[in-house]
Amino acid sequence: MSAAYATFALAPAMRAGDVAGAGSPQLHRDFMDFVVDGRPLLLQLADLDAVSPLAADVPPAILGAQVRSLLLETEPPLADGRYVVYACPECEDLACGAVTAVIERSGDDIIWRDFAWQTGPVPDLPLNGYHGIGPFRFRAEEYRAALERLLADEPPRRRVLLVGARAAVLGKLAAALRSIGIGADIAHDVTEAVPEELATYGAVAFGRAVPEAERAAVRAAFGRAHAHPVYVTGLAPITPLLVAQLEQALDRTPPSQRRLTYLSASPEEARLAVGATCRVRLTAYRLDRLHRVHTQEVLDAVLEPGPHRIPLDERALRGEAFLVARTTGGVITAAVVR
Structure with missing residues (x-):
């Protein structure tokens, strides 16, 4: 794994709703995207229709729990130290598919690695791994500051x-x-x-x-x-x-x-x-x-x-x-x- 650091930040993003398509309306979702080395991570995932766990329309308690999870202050929600990075914007059910990654500490750093598309308890990394993305090594201070700042920011007006x-x-x-x-x-x-x-x-x-x-x-x-x-x-x-x-x-x-x-x-x-x-x-x-x-x-x-x-x-x-x-x-x- 490279010792080079990547920068970590958050930026507003939107999943556009739609009332004109076939079937039920498509929900509008505002969320914060992960920006790695100045580029939104979601843009690297082949036009994926998904949102991060840091959605603007969830109650503050749930948003706080998501932030604490990404800060590794709670146990990983999935097996093998994996965390949901992006999920279905309509239901956020793992069965619909989600982008997950291992998030771990390495000394004073935070590592995101082994990105994969996951629909069950354990992803098939050879088949469904995002092999061209990551691993990313973040400075813990920058990583923590970006996530904690989210809790203090004013939510978007929807x-x-x-x-x-x-x-x-x-x-x-x-x-x-x-x-x-x-x-x-x-x-x-x-x-x-x-x-x-x-x-x-x-x-x-x-x-x-x-x-x-x-x-x-x-x-x-x-x-x-x-x-x-x-x-x-x-x-x-x-x-x-x-x-x-x-x-x-x-x-x-x-x-x-x-x-x-x-x-x-x-x-x-x-x-x-x-x-x-x-x-x-x-x-x-x-x-x-x-x-x-x-x-x-x-x-x-x-x-x-x-x-x-x-x-x-x-x-x-x-x-x-x-x-x-x-x-x-x-x-x-x-x-x-x-």
Whole structure:
């Protein structure tokens, strides 16, 4: 084993939810990813749809137990000194599969080694081991400081406030957001809201018909509460599109560590930039003259890092049109500009 040290840190990450896919909604999960030598470990695992044990939506007591476990203050949860590094974002059941590793002390250092995909009590290392990843040797002081700092940090705000004139649209959007684990409230006047309540919102979504005076009053109320949500103007009254916009607004992943970094579109082509190899689904939404919603799957492919130009069918993008690009770790939206 090499004696060279790797750096250890934590960074916000997101598993994007989805309300438009087949079957039940896909949960939105915020978590802290492990950053080794400046690069998120999850990005090295072949576009794996998984989250770390350090999820933002677990109670503080459970999060504290996970931190103590990774600090080796409790017994390993699995045989042979193995710990869960990433698990299923829907149920976190080992039967669904998890990435595990041996975590151990070596003098004053912490070692992570023998990464494997595990679905039972003992992994098959020759068959399911991640042979190109690790071992990693961390300085114990840096390792401990990063994990303990997590317990003192403010958790991400996973609630959104919806402000608009169309009650039916807001109601459907709120229900969709709640179905994937994002809290949502509907309001028009927040001038009397207590600061502690306003501080729980990570984003505020305005309908397109909300006048500027009403928007200014909402922003002023949040300002008086010293709260700083992300303000979003809905692209169109299309529920999956609005959900994607709000997930994008709530994403705290550092820009340099995102899988999807750029999206723009004209009627002829989409331009998409990818930060790490991942499977990307590109969906087009449009409103016709009768305000009916039309949906078209444009792309479902594994893309390599870098810029990509994707031809579009101009006939399928008549009227108001929008694109949503999704991968397991993020979502990005854009209007089709004519």
